[in-house]
Amino acid sequence: MAIRLRAVALVLVISAAMFAVACGVKSNPIPSSLLVPAPPSSVALKSTAEGMLISFNVPSAKDASRAIEDIKIYYGYLPLTGDPACPPCPPRLRKFYDFTLAKGKSKVDPMEGGRFSYLDTAAPMNMEAVYQVVLTDGAGRESKPSHLARMPRLVPAGAPLNLKATSGDQEVILAWDAVRASVNGKTLTDISGYIVVRKGPDGTKQLNERPLTVPMLKDQTVNNGKDYSYQVFATRAYRDHNLPGQGSQWVxxxxxxxxxxxxxxxxxxxxxxxxxxxxxxxxxDVDVAGYNVYRKTKGGQWSKLNASLLVENVYIDKGVKPEKTYYYRVQAQDEAGNLSQFSEEMDIVHLP
Structure with a gap:
């Protein structure tokens, strides 16, 4: 009996040792749900004259088996009123564009800075383009589909005409003609406003988040002495979108x-x-660049004495004659060329 108990104990010890070697004590197994690629969270669409531009970020991975190697963009085109069978229903997308990112297999690299971009030139005008993205990694694991990204592709509004810019002190005032666009002879009634874009020392930026309802803008976010350029777009409204049309000439x-x-x-x-x-x-004033000195004789005209701006507050007039009366006044000039009023006049008889 004792021999049998020792044999059983030995078997248990050996089994425990084999279990410890097999399982190890490093960490728990990674849940399979964490190995599946995450779908793109920010799918952006932009309607252009050439088609619909779709872009999104692709997650990177050091492990080759988890790196994204395939992208499927599912697409569909609906009437602007929605699916005729069920206008409020989400569309069911069956067709897709397929792209490979595997090394040595892709002829064109559509990636730049980790962001994938594709121009869908087949997106028809006056239809709503709908997209959904699925990513596949090197191990063949597919992500869940991204959220539905949808945007109408409308005939763009015409370019605003006669854009003018008036420069002021720490401001630029813009004005242009209101857009009265038409398509096939029919006047567009969905012009929702205008978007203004500025180029300057701080780069290119859109100045207004919401379309302007009047054809003018006062830009007071500029700095004196800097150069700026402006362009204006009219927008067409569709649901919660304001789609910019053709851009005006830069001014x-x-x-x-x-x-x-x-x-x-x-x-x-x-x-x-x-x-x-x-x-x-x-x-x-701290921005004074210098001074001008003026002189005249009794009944004469004022004339400036200095050929260039004086940077000191003293001046010697050597072109005078003894026992003659002279009148003087001084004027300041700032770095922008603005002239001050004249100082008080002073008269003096030259008696050297």
């Missing part, structure tokens, strides 16, 4: 400082052997 603008500086003050003079020595209190 340029250069806002600049139009505020004149404060004038210099306390102008005073004294006769010296060299001429009449002038001194004044500078303008308090």
């Amino acid at each position: 340029k603008a250069a806002p600049k400082d139009m505020q004149p500086p404060a004038p210099p003050s306390d102008l005073a003079g004294a006769s010296t052997a060299e001429g009449i020595y002038l001194r004044f209190t500078p303008s308090p």
Whole structure:
């Protein structure tokens, strides 16, 4: 009996050892649901004159078996009123475009910066294009379908005409003709507004999130002394979409400082052997580039004495004659070329 018990105990020890070797103690098995590729979470559509542009991010993976090797874009085209059999029902997509990302198998690399893009030139005009994306990894595992991405492809609104830009002080005022577009002789009634795009030192950006309802915009997010360009698009409304049409011609603008500086003050003079020595209190403005000094004789016309801007608040007028009376005034000029009012006038008899 004792021999039999020892034999059973030995078998249990050997089984436990084999179980420990087989299973290990590193970690629990990875759930299969975590190995399946995640579907793209942000499928973006853009209606263009050439077709419907679809783009989305493709997740990267260090493990070759988990890297995405195949992309299927399921598609369908519906009337703008929806599926005739069931307008509110989600469409059932059966056709698809197939793309391979496997090395050595793809003739064209549609990826840039981890984002996949494809222009569907078959998307018909005046129909709603619907898409859904499925990803497959190197081990053949398929993701769940992405959410349905849908957008109408409408005849684009015409380009706004006569766009004009008026540059001001820290602002640019834009105005253009209202778009009265028509398709096949029928006036479009779904022009929802206008989108304004600006190019400048901060890159290219859309200035308004919602379409403007009037054909004008005051841009007060500019800086003086910088160059900007503007373009305007009319938008057509469809459900919750505002689809931009053809762009206007680009126009340029250069806002600049139009505020004149404060004038210099306390102008005073004294006769010296060299001429009449002038001194004044500078303008308090920080953007003053320099000063101009003007002189005249009694009954004469004012004339500027300095050929270039003075950067100091003193000046010696050497072109004077003894025992003659002269009148002086000074003006400040800022970096934008704005001129201040003149200082108070001063008269002096030259008695060297």
